[in-house]
Amino acid sequence: MRLTEAEFRKLGYQAVDMAAKYFVEVPRGPVFQRMHESERQALMNMPMPVASLSGDEILRLLGEQILPHPMGNGHPRFFGWVNSPPAMLAVITEILVAAMNPSCAGGDHAAIYPEHCVIRWLMNVLGFPIEGSAGLLVSGGSAASLTALAAARHRALGQLGIDVRKQGVGNHDRLRLYASTEVHSCIQKAVELLGLGSDSIRWIEVDEDFRVSLDHLRRAVREDRERGWHPFCVVASAGSVQTGAIDPLDMLARFAAESNLWMHVDGAYGAVAMLDPHSRPLLEGIERADSIALDPHKWLSVPVECGCVLVRDGALLRDTFSLVPPYIRTETGKGIGNLPWFAEYGMQQTRGFRALKLWVTPANAGTLGLEQQIARQIALARYLAERVDAAPDFELRSKGPLSIVCFRYVPEEIAGNEEALDALNKKVMEHMQADGRAFVTSATLAGRFVLRACILHYDTTEADIDAMLQAVEDAARQVME
Ligand SMILES: Cc1ncc(COP(=O)(O)O)c(C=O)c1O
Numbered sequence: 001m002r003l004t005e006a007e008f009r010k011l012g013y014q015a016v017d018m019a020a021k022y023f024v025e026v027p028r029g030p031v032f033q034r035m036h037e038s039e040r041q042a043l044m045n046m047p048m049p050v051a052s053l054s055g056d057e058i059l060r061l062l063g064e065q066i067l068p069h070p071m072g073n074g075h076p077r078f079f080g081w082v083n084s085p086p087a088m089l090a091v092i093t094e095i096l097v098a099a100m101n102p103s104c105a106g107g108d109h110a111a112i113y114p115e116h117c118v119i120r121w122l123m124n125v126l127g128f129p130i131e132g133s134a135g136l137l138v139s140g141g142s143a144a145s146l147t148a149l150a151a152a153r154h155r156a157l158g159q160l161g162i163d164v165r166k167q168g169v170g171n172h173d174r175l176r177l178y179a180s181t182e183v184h185s186c187i188q189k190a191v192e193l194l195g196l197g198s199d200s201i202r203w204i205e206v207d208e209d210f211r212v213s214l215d216h217l218r219r220a221v222r223e224d225r226e227r228g229w230h231p232f233c234v235v236a237s238a239g240s241v242q243t244g245a246i247d248p249l250d251m252l253a254r255f256a257a258e259s260n261l262w263m264h265v266d267g268a269y270g271a272v273a274m275l276d277p278h279s280r281p282l283l284e285g286i287e288r289a290d291s292i293a294l295d296p297h298k299w300l301s302v303p304v305e306c307g308c309v310l311v312r313d314g315a316l317l318r319d320t321f322s323l324v325p326p327y328i329r330t331e332t333g334k335g336i337g338n339l340p341w342f343a344e345y346g347m348q349q350t351r352g353f354r355a356l357k358l359w360v361t362p363a364n365a366g367t368l369g370l371e372q373q374i375a376r377q378i379a380l381a382r383y384l385a386e387r388v389d390a391a392p393d394f395e396l397r398s399k400g401p402l403s404i405v406c407f408r409y410v411p412e413e414i415a416g417n418e419e420a421l422d423a424l425n426k427k428v429m430e431h432m433q434a435d436g437r438a439f440v441t442s443a444t445l446a447g448r449f450v451l452r453a454c455i456l457h458y459d460t461t462e463a464d465i466d467a468m469l470q471a472v473e474d475a476a477r478q479v480m481e
Contacts, residue, residue, distance in 0.1 A: 030436025106341025141268025239270015
């Protein structure tokens with residue numbers, strides 16, 4: 001476990017050299033490269049070494065077996081899912097995090113306070129109240145929504161006279177949660193994990209822009225009340241995963257307040273568009289949510305894992321989770337006692353020092369830098385949508401307000417044949433992913449298979465968009481041949 005200072009420096013510099021070379025080489029190579037079966041097997045089945053491998057040997061193995069096969073998100077022509085490249089300075093500072101290796105459960109050491117700081121920064125960006133609220137860094141958007149919905153369930157059952165922590169959900173399972181059909185699957189996972197069962201979700205239709213229909217929502221809540229359900233929560237998307245749609249947050253906030261519903265906003269992808277003055281009006285109302293999930297490891301390029309949950313009623317969040325066994329009880333001002341422990345506000349006891357990478361990234365970019373980056377990526381999405389719209393063999397299927405565009409290839413030969421178009425576009429996606437020129441993933445919109453491009457790389461340019469469209473066309477021609 002212990003290295004001499006000289007060994008540490010030598011290996012550390014070597015690792016930095018490897019990372020620097022990686023950053024230079026990644027954009028020059030294929031976006032993605034399938035691994036050979038032998039390479040997969042070598043990684044999966046390596047026996048646990050009995051004798052020590054040297055640091056040199058280990059770095060050599062990593063250089064040969066791991067670094068050549070990245071997921072692809074470091075490449076400017078990667079347009080898949082919602083995965084960004086890492087902010088490079090945060091890559092460097094992660095070594096300091098690992099060196100200090102603190103647990104941010106709580107206590108009075110320096111790693112605790114940057115978390116309070118970055119949470120305040122995020123609250124300020126969103127216009128979320130700071131007084132009385134609470135925030136917590138978690139592994140990602142899924143964990144953030146699970147944490148928030150646990151608080152919503154705690155409040156809802158409390159209002160029915162049930163202490164869910166003591167009594168469990170039991171028979172009191174007629175709580176109803178409302179979400180659009182476009183909401184991320186992590187919401188259903190959370191509802192299932194919370195013991196409410198997925199039948200307690202009422203899916204609400206979306207309009208032609210993939211935004212939740214307020215009329216349907218109102219009707220659904222009214223009907224459910226008449227039938228003996230207890231409507232307790234509405235989940236809104238601030239940047240849905242398929243199209244980047246933003247639900248009408250302001251109207252939803254008003255409706256939620258009138259109807260005694262907890263409003264949770266899944267802003268894992270899109271909430272940070274609040275940094276862009278042109279996008280901000282679209283997100284109006286987010287600041288009135290009861291809870292917000294956001295994911296700095298998505299659009300802010302904070303290295304994974306880094307999600308964040310914000311809850312308006314901080315005391316309620318603490319009531320939902322706080323369980324302080326005697327061995328970690330502290331008193332303010334004595335020993336290591338100071339602020340309430342983060343571990344009282346969520347699931348995790350031992351917690352990593354996630355805050356540093358989240359502190360470093362905006363500190364290095366500045367809010368101005370982040371604003372410019374987000375605005376530029378949205379502009380690139382508009383460019384993509386325009387190019388698709390103008391091309392005879394392409395069809396634009398969605399141009400959400402953020403940095404996601406959905407489209408498909410529609411050659412004249414099979415125009416109008418929906419099944420054939422689904423099959424062709426699926427094959428095009430698979431071909432492109434394996435081919436490595438540009439990487440797109442898919443969405444299902446109105447029952448149809450479409451290609452989906454999400455622009456989150458800080459180096460992507462119009463030339464990369466052009467190259468991606470050319471790759472789609474070439475893949476389609478090859479598939480059709
Ligand atoms: C809108 C949205 N919500 C939630 C999630 C889940 O976030 P995570 O993968 O960080 O758990 C994602 C992931 O892509 C997402 O796009």
